[in-house]
Ligand code: SF4
């Protein structure tokens with residue numbers, strides 16, 4: 204089922220790109236590349252690793268491993284409207300309805316045998332405890348070896364060293380399963396691509412800061428999280444460049460409609476994954492999502508001479524990994540840079556990590572005169588959606 | 597005896613370190629009449645453990661504290677640490693990172709965190725770090741662990757009315773007063789003077805928190821003999837520390853805390869999901885007729901593992917009852933019918 208889903212997506216999007224080869228097609232190229240990862244995950248002779256969100260995919264790619272964070276599957280199932288079937292399966296099997304639906308969907312998919320069997324599983328303590336629990340369950344059910352990257356919240360010398368050492372250990376763990384030692388040359392190339400992608404990302408985000416902003420409510424949806432899957436590849440660089448070109452083109456060709464930007468807002472953490480016209484609703488009100496909280500380059504360039512430590516520092520810098528004070532400080536910085544009028548926090552049900560500090564986030568942004576609309580919604584499970592209520596709010 | 601208190605909220609904060617810095621431990625239990633307001637600062641779907649502790653902080657329902665030690669044990673706990681700084685900005689706080697996997701590297705890192713904890717607490721108390729002090733507090737802790745072990749052993753073989761409640765009081769004394777006081781109390785228990793009784797259902801109980809001694813009296817009224825327990829407010833709280841001169845003291849502490857029966861949030865990466873088998877083994881080795889799990893609502897580490905625990909117990913045909921609560925005696929009271937029905941079903 205999922206293989207066909209991704210294959211159809213790859214075929215369909217490829218065709219659309221072919222029909223209009225001269226356009227920039229940023230979004231289509233991006234969807235194509237992500238769908239290709241999906242397709243590979245469901246292809247038998249690939250080396251597959253299911254991972255946590257903050258695992259360094261550039262490193263895994265350079266070691267010949269097709270890897271992805273499991274929440275990606277939760278999001279896919281939600282976007283193709285099948286998540287409720289799997290969520291119900293998980294709940295019927297005793298998994299708590301109070302937990303994050305990304306994980307309930309993945310667990311249900313595992314129970315219904317539609318998660319491809321991995322070669323091994325790598326969890327991470329960032330972003331969340333619940334994510335790590337689902338990775339452990341996955342390793343147990345598939346009877347696969349399990350590795351954990353513990354991401355400390357304190358950004359101290361010892362913490363960086365601890366994470367650096369774990370990343371080194373992780374490469375040995377991967378080698379033990381693939382029989383292929385890490386090639387420093389390949390890693391160096393991946394990091395170069397990563398750095399190149401990061402530089403272009405910075406340009407993209409700087410363009411998005413302009414008034415009026417060349418983005419629209421959908422263009423960079425969850426971009427910062429998902430692009431991490433391919434940033435260490437040539438395709439990643441090309442896609443980042445395509446997005447940058449798209450924004451420049453919009454600016455130069457004056458395609459930006461200022462009436463759609465009466466209010467500039469930030470979207471906190473992740474978007475709603477199922478079909479729900481929130482972006483359109485906001486657009487109709489003249490509200491533009493100019494930034495998603497996780498769309499930022501929070502790290503220094505990767506140092507190919509000191510690769511593991513730079514990767515460790517990068518992981519610790521991601522807002523998910525931070526303490527709330529630093530995370531709020533980061534949001535406040537975005538508020539200034541993007542000249543925000545407000546923010547929306549979906550308050551995804553069951554997310555202790557992000558939603559868990561709803562009150563502190565609201566206050567922190569209010570301190571810089573950015574009101575927050577807390578939606579209280581499940582971003583993955585559409586079963587209890589109260590559309591009318593959300594429209595009113 | 598030290599009177600200045602250091603608050604803490606998680607069993608991964610070693611009491612011997614608090615005492616070695618010249619402080620008294622004060623575990624902030626989620627037990628309060630304060631009004632429910634933490635949800636505004638955090639969110640209502642966080643576990644009641646964390647929410648009630650924050651309610652206490654917001655309502656000043658605390659003794660005077662010289663500082664707080666938090667452990668990054670789960671998302672809810674790290675969010676509590678964040679919120680505490682907002683609720684009581686004048687408090688000194690420290691957050692220790694706690695690895696989730698029980699590897700050598702994790703133990704090394706935790707050792708450095710425990711070292712940081714002692715250093716920080718000594719700074720707060722304006723005293724020098726003394727390894728001799730730490731050693732002597734560990735020795736006291738080990739004596740207490742041994743005495744508690746004897747009580748657990750007795751509870752595992754016979755049903756002594758009132759003993760499980762007394763045992764819980766001793767653990768609470770350890771957490772909220774001092775190891776020495778708890779030790780003296782433990783020594784007062786004279787098993788020879790207690791007469792075992794028959795007829796109660798031997799049950800192994802596990803979960804995150806169950807700290808009110810009155811709950812254990814209720815259990816007895818409901819025909820239950822707590823033959824063994826695995827709670828971070830129970831048997832997991834006091835564990836002996838093996839150390840010898842050749843080893844770094846902090847490493848010994850860390851390894852003892854990492855290797856003891858883990859809370860659901862700490863994983864054995866060599867055996868994912870090991871918690872399920874451990875619970876089965878423990879239930880079998882104490883000859884429990886049934887197992888009851890208690891967790892607080894919204895606790896991801898436990899709730900995520902309940903299905904695997906249920907499966908493992910089912911495979912061994914061990915009856916299992918799962919209950920969720922909010923840390924209050926009242927919520928336990930609501931479980932009476934289910935617990936009584938469960939113990940009856942066990943046909944003791
Ligand atoms: S939404 Fe929250 S709980 Fe769910 S995967 Fe993301 S960080 Fe984890």
Ligand code: SF4
Nearest residue numbers: 643645670672804895
């Ligand atoms: S382990 Fe469970 S009960 Fe304890 S703080 Fe975390 S979520 Fe709450």
